[in-house]
Amino acid sequence: MERLSDGERNATELREGLAMSQPAVSQHIAVLRSAGLIEEKKAGRQMRYSIRPDGMAPVVDWLARYRAFWPERVDKLKTLLKEMDQ
Numbered sequence: 001m002e003r004l005s006d007g008e009r010n011a012t013e014l015r016e017g018l019a020m021s022q023p024a025v026s027q028h029i030a031v032l033r034s035a036g037l038i039e040e041k042k043a044g045r046q047m048r049y050s051i052r053p054d055g056m057a058p059v060v061d062w063l064a065r066y067r068a069f070w071p072e073r074v075d076k077l078k079t080l081l082k083e084m085d086q
Helices: 011-015 022-034 057-066 069-085
Strands: 038-043 046-051
Touching: 011 022, 011 046, 022 038, 057 069
Parallel strands: none
Antiparallel strands: 038 046
């Protein structure tokens, strides 16, 4: 995902500098595509991959529901840990 954050790339460009085989990169691409996080388009003989802007929307929505919940819980945990330390 990080490598796609600044624009489209093909599979070879995504693999550059990584200690991964081409089949492993292809598997990662397939998982990201099936999760709806990236999209592909054909450019000549190559497939170009890019981030799907709305792909993270379900995760962002889920996190937003719990955003108010976690600070209170963490504060309670801190208090409990301080009490246990004494």
